[in-house]
Amino acid sequence: EPEVTQTPSHQVTQMGQEVILRCVPISNHLYFYWYRQILGQKVEFLVSFYNNEISEKSEIFDDQFSVERPDGSNFTLKIRSTKLEDSAMYFCARQWGSGANVLTFGAGSRLTVL
């Protein structure tokens, strides 16, 4: 299986700025997810995406967050106006089917909000 590639590997931004994190490759036949890990805390679910739609999202995934497939191959997570507490490692993951199938993770994008 092809790897999941995430860009950027590390981004530093000022509070209030917009950030876009990218994940490739994607396909209509897969589930895609964004997870994040704030330093010292557990990995937590943000959102799942299937067939061009959000299928589930957590309470963390508020109006400041959005996911898109801008060009049919990338899967992006956008944070419109970053806050200090958005500093975390953000992981993209894909899955064949759901539930009993494992997730294939990217190496993560570290976001630092100053």
Next chain:
Amino acid sequence: ILNVEQSPQSLHVQEGDSTNFTCSFPSSNFYALHWYRWETAKSPEALFVMTLNGDEKKKGRISATLNTKEGYSYLYIKGSQPEDSATYLCAFCCPLVGKLVFGAGTILRVKS
């Protein structure tokens, strides 16, 4: 709130030692339990997906067992090697479609 606990938080062992970690999860509405191995600066890598009570899975020197009635899973590493050093994550699947609930992980350091 659904909670997944892992113990110990960290473990330092000598090369050749065998070790085990615990993952505790809710015993109700069980669907699957995932184990992942996560090395620093790399992607978390899937080890096992366990679905049936009494499941026992093995991958080389690593094995895992599952008890869904009492809500725990054990991960065993036989004859630890320095390359086994990583964070081992378990995740309870899936209260909602696609949502894994992760434990905090067990950090393993194997000294040669």
